[in-house]
Amino acid sequence: MLRLGLRLDRRLELLGALSYTARDLARRARKRHASLQKTQLMVLTPDFATRPVISFQHVWKRYETGTEALRDINLVVPDGDFMFLVGPSGAGKSTMVRLLIREEKPTKGKIFVDGVELGRMKRRQLPFYRRRIGLVFQDFKLLPNLTVYENVAFALRVHGEPDALIKTRVAEAVDTVGLAGKEQTYPANLSGGEQQRVAIARALVHAPKMIIADEPTGNLDPATAWEIMQLFLRINARGATVVMATHNREIVDLLRRRVVAIDAGQIARDDRSGRYHDDASKSQVRAR
Numbered sequence: 001m002l003r004l005g006l007r008l009d010r011r012l013e014l015l016g017a018l019s020y021t022a023r024d025l026a027r028r029a030r031k032r033h034a035s036l037q038k039t040q041l042m043v044l045t046p047d048f049a050t051r052p053v054i055s056f057q058h059v060w061k062r063y064e065t066g067t068e069a070l071r072d073i074n075l076v077v078p079d080g081d082f083m084f085l086v087g088p089s090g091a092g093k094s095t096m097v098r099l100l101i102r103e104e105k106p107t108k109g110k111i112f113v114d115g116v117e118l119g120r121m122k123r124r125q126l127p128f129y130r131r132r133i134g135l136v137f138q139d140f141k142l143l144p145n146l147t148v149y150e151n152v153a154f155a156l157r158v159h160g161e162p163d164a165l166i167k168t169r170v171a172e173a174v175d176t177v178g179l180a181g182k183e184q185t186y187p188a189n190l191s192g193g194e195q196q197r198v199a200i201a202r203a204l205v206h207a208p209k210m211i212i213a214d215e216p217t218g219n220l221d222p223a224t225a226w227e228i229m230q231l232f233l234r235i236n237a238r239g240a241t242v243v244m245a246t247h248n249r250e251i252v253d254l255l256r257r258r259v260v261a262i263d264a265g266q267i268a269r270d271d272r273s274g275r276y277h278d279d280a281s282k283s284q285v286r287a288r
């Protein structure tokens with residue numbers, strides 16, 4: 001009896017161990033399956049790591065004057081992209097920029113930025129949204145009665161950030177644009193290129209995910225324009241998405257980045273490694 005009992009105990013123990021092992025194996029198998037599915041998902045969606053940061057979906061814009069500035073724009077900008085918007089005067093480039101920063105709303109269609117539809121954004125959310133994008137314009141838009149330091153610090157002060165954080169962030173941004181030492185200078189005493197650097201530092205101070213620039217080199221001589229472009233390239237290399245409307249043919253042709261050409265409110269061309277003017281040997285519109 002004793003021997004049988006022992007055997008029974010042993011058998012139960014073994015059974016227990018086995019059932020534990022079976023449970024364990026099942027769990028491991030489930031895990032393996034899940035990770036396999038994940039891998040397959042990543043294989044099936046190679047854009048996983050470059051999801052769109054901007055998406056225009058059938059966007060139309062008609063101003064109150066009746067001008068149809070944009071007509072059925074469809075555009076996807078992946079995270080980390082560097083994109084030039086080119087096209088003749090009046091084509092609709094600045095309108096696209098104004099829609100992106102929610103200064104204007106589309107008449108029809110939707111715009112998504114980082115998964116959020118801009119049309120659904122509440123008015124009170126706008127300052128937070130605009131903080132996440134860095135804006136750079138042709139005419140710099142600096143506050144003339146504030147020093148370089150205070151121009152860059154301005155938005156952080158408005159948002160009530162602590163002095164210590166403002167100091168660090170401003171120092172970093174001013175350093176990135178190569179203006180360390182000019183903090184106490186007023187805009188009127190800076191060159192055009194230096195003023196644009198201040199504007200870029202002001203955009204960078206929030207560590208934005210994307211930079212939207214409307215003809216940032218429009219008022220600069222070629223050498224200065226090139227220096228400013230180097231800055232945008234460096235910012236892009238650090239991971240920010242850059243969308244830039246420009247008429248600067250030399251720069252676009254030299255850099256061979258993505259070029260989206262707008263003509264009469266429509267996308268006429270979308271080239272991955274494009275030029276300012278259409279290369280006649282290439283097809284007009286290229287799907288990305």
Ligand SMILES: Nc1ncnc2c1ncn2[C@@H]1O[C@H](COP(=O)(O)OP(=O)(O)OP(=O)(O)O)[C@@H](O)[C@H]1O
Pocket residue numbers: 063064065067068069087088089090091092093094095096
């Ligand atoms: N606020 C506005 N009200 C009415 N019409 C406008 C307004 N802003 C722009 N437009 C018109 O919309 C069209 C597109 O203008 P937009 O400023 O987007 O062109 P653009 O491509 O930026 O030109 P540019 O290269 O000269 O800057 C033009 O016909 C312009 O006259």
Ligand SMILES: [Mg+2]
Pocket residue numbers: 093094095214245
């Ligand atoms: Mg414009």
